[in-house]
Amino acid sequence: MPGALDGVRVLDLSRVLAGPYATMILGDLGADVIKVEAPGGSDDTRFWGPPFQNGMSAYYTAVNRNKRSITVNLKSAEGQETIRRLAETADVLIHNFKTGTMEQWGLGYESLSRLNPRLIYCSITGFGETGPLASLAGYDYIIQAMSGWMSINGTADTGPLKVGVAVTDVFTGLYAAVAIEAALWARQKTGRGQKIDLSLFDCAVSALVNVAANYLMSGNIPQPLGNEHPNIVPYSTYEASDGPIVIAVGNDRQFHALCSLLSDRSIGTDPRFQTNSGRVAHRDELNRRLNEEIKQRSRAEWQRLLAEKGIPCGPVQTLEELFRHPQTDARHMTVTMHHPTVGKLKLVASPLKLSETPVSYRLPPPLAGEHNREAEALWRNGPTPENCDAKSP
Structure with a gap:
């Protein structure tokens, strides 16, 4: 059954977590996602471990299924021309290079939108493309510190603590998927693409929700409450x-x-x-x-x-208890995928349950450049047969 985003072509120049998480969501929903890295593989998460399974890191597998991988030297004129050619037929381009980097390579929104006015161009940076911090790189830990998240996490005894998952990256990936889908819908009415300027900083501030609202209304600086709720007891x-x-x-x-x-x-x-x-x-x-x-x-x-x-x-x-729990099994929250060199991979499944256009698990996390020989045909071919042992709801 075709996915909700079947026929949407995504050129993914992002790496690590926020961008790859967004594009995995789009891929799960049926989009054709092409992951672009430098020759040899430039997504750092390929090397973040242990654990590894036959050389592939668990971190990398968490956010890179349903993608094909090609390698391109973006610093070369030939590589830049390759991206321009692919962007001409893409629906979406997403990247998370520092502000100004894509423009230096001649791959900014203004340049690519002239080639493809329907292109939706999503930029993910640490602090956004405007403001005094626009030139700085952004890492989740730094953003958790600067956005106030660490100041409300922990207790008076522990002092500030970060959340155990890189939540600002996750928030940004979710916001990116929402923004891209909204831009695709808007394009249905206008025929034009647009640029999306997303930052980890902005998304972290937005995700403070009621804690931020409490401060803005009262002026009282919230203190870390550990496992307590600021507004409700018990x-x-x-x-x-x-x-x-x-x-x-x-x-x-x-x-x-x-x-x-x-x-x-x-x-x-x-x-x-x-x-x-x-x-x-x-x-x-x-x-x-x-x-x-x-x-x-x-x-x-x-x-x-x-x-x-x-x-x-x-x-x-514990996570052991979580993944043994019958509710986790009933909701089909794990999926096993097969990789030709890595073997069987057990992954967290998508939480999206769509009755008419369900998510699918078509491609395991790719090796760097695994689909280089297919690059010319990638945008013309339809989806490949499913390659997993997923439980259907």
């Missing part, structure tokens, strides 16, 4: 008898339902805890008393009791 991690569990009480009804399960009934009648505002003001006292209660039962028992009351909760799981 909404935290508690220690059951056999390990940590998260309990997320979203309103007064749920709070009183929780209290009905406690042996200390005075918690539910304490006037300080009757409203969420009161609970926020007295979070330390309330959490101390709740912890005394939660540790009296196991995580499974709390899950059962809280689910019966309609109170959101869940155990803090």
Whole structure:
């Protein structure tokens, strides 16, 4: 069955995470994605490990399926001409070179859009193409620090902490996919492509959502709360008898339902805890008393009791527990793909569940330059047969 983006041609000059994540999403949805690297392979994630499987890094496999790979020397006149020729028939070009680099090579939006006015050109940089920091390179860790994310993560004891995944890259990849799809839809009406200027910095600021809104409304600088919620209590991690569990009480009804399960009934009648505002003001006292209660039962028992009351909760799981969980299996969140030299690769599957145009897993993460000999025909040929053992929902 054709994917939602079947027939869309994507020229992917990005590397590492934000851009490749965006183009993998487009590829999963049916787009024909051509990954362009320097001769020998210039995507650093090919070498980020361990772990490796037959020479291919796990990091690289995470965001590079459903792509073909060609190698081009972008610093040479011949390589630049190759990109111009491919851009003439592409729908989308995406890159994450530093601001001004593509223009130096004669591959900026103005130049390529003259060759192909329908081209959608997505630039991903650390800080965007304008402003005093436009010339700086951007890495997720730096952006987490500068965007305020680290200042709200951690506790007073730990100090600022980064999130365990490169979340600003992930946010930017998601925003890039959304922006490209919006530009494709706009082109249906106007017949013209456009330029998309995305930065990790902007996307990280946008993803602060309610924490940023709290500051903009109150002027109060948020402090790191660890596993606490800035606006809701109780909404935290508690220690059951056999390990940590998260309990997320979203309103007064749920709070009183929780209290009905406690042996200390005075918690539910304490006037300080009757409203969420009161609970926020007295979070330390309330959490101390709740912890005394939660540790009296196991995580499974709390899950059962809280689910019966309609109170959101869940155990803090390791990745081993996650990938053994029946919900993960039921949602088909892993897929096994076959690579001719690497062997079987088990990957995280797409979360996109489309009833009429489902995602597909056609191509495993490519070797550098694997499709060089096919470069001329890549834009003319249709999709290849599926090459995976994916479970269909």
